[in-house]
Amino acid sequence: MKKTTKFFTGFGLLALATGIFIAADHIDAPASMGTTADIADYFAFEPTMGSDNTVFIVDLQSNVVDGLAYGTFDEDVLTEINIDLDGDLTEDMVIQAIPRDGRMYFFGPITPDQTGLNSQVLVDSPLGDVEISATSAITETTSEGVSLFAGPRQDPFFFDFFRFNEVLAPSPMDNSGFNVPGEDTFDGANTMSIAIEIPNSMIGEATGTNVIGLPVYKTWITTNRKQ
Template structure:
């Protein structure tokens, strides 16, 4: 708890604008930050859902390189040294039983799996035992190029960032929590007399909740690089339930 209080104080001092991070956008310095930007290894969001085209299929989406402005999108590119891996656990032990891998070569997306990996955990290789599908990466502004093989559909290219959130209002509220834990009173409780901006005359209280009428989608208008893979549900193991997670992995 003490560590948290100290951390909150630090955060309160740093202030609002330094935390433009959301679903998972620039969530850690090794993959992306406000100064270096979001890299191809920075997973901004991961989605896994039943196909809208065919309820017998499941769709996986890995979005990377978030907060890409439209003017910078044509230049944004996947990295041949970075693999994306979707991990699927069928028996609730949090170890992947199947993987779907995506790599990039010469302007193409190549997808492997779902297949049982020869190696689990933090390092791995391209698993070539399963289905292999390849297609061209779709260029900015072009109609999506879709690769299909063995009931699997694949796509890679720039897309509008589907994540939506009023991130700045969220940060203002959480900074109020940090201030409450870090001030001399240290009550940890909301106080409308706690000043969020001592440089301005009068008390500017921290917001205690969201102002719905001022709601703004912080991610409106920005783009991501997207990899979308649709597979038959039957290829995801025999269990009705599974858990999944996405990883970016860098060539060593």
């Protein structure tokens, strides 16, 4: 499979959830934390019960704050959705997203020539592209029924950060519990989001199961920076 000569090296991986003062920061590896390759959230789900489609949503850059200039997608960062279809925890299919000149370009799903931390843009397997949204949401649906979105969205991370600090403060410790309801410290903060809804027939059969026995894809995210 012919590809571009632009090589990428693994930079971020789906990570833990925690919080900092301005916006939710879902800590990645130290080298990527707080950078344009920082992964905040990853969601994979059926849009409706029993649907033949799957939705993948990736949130990057957790420091995009309402009232300030929106962040931008980094043209040197490749976002890759990895899907394991045989249970060996190695990607069998990948979907890629990379921005260029105000648009997000998607490639795949396809079996990669190489697995692990290094990736190349799969230019011979275009999936579609969409204008990167700014003040209003823009979506694009391809002839194959794939829906695409890229742009700023409100951070879904709900956390009463200040009450959390009060409860855990070493002295004096307040053990009266959390407030009900709590306050969302990160209300108004944004992330840079990439969303795709795709027919399962384009990916392959889901071989994993969730806690209630329903079939699910084993999937994870990596971000890769151009070398």
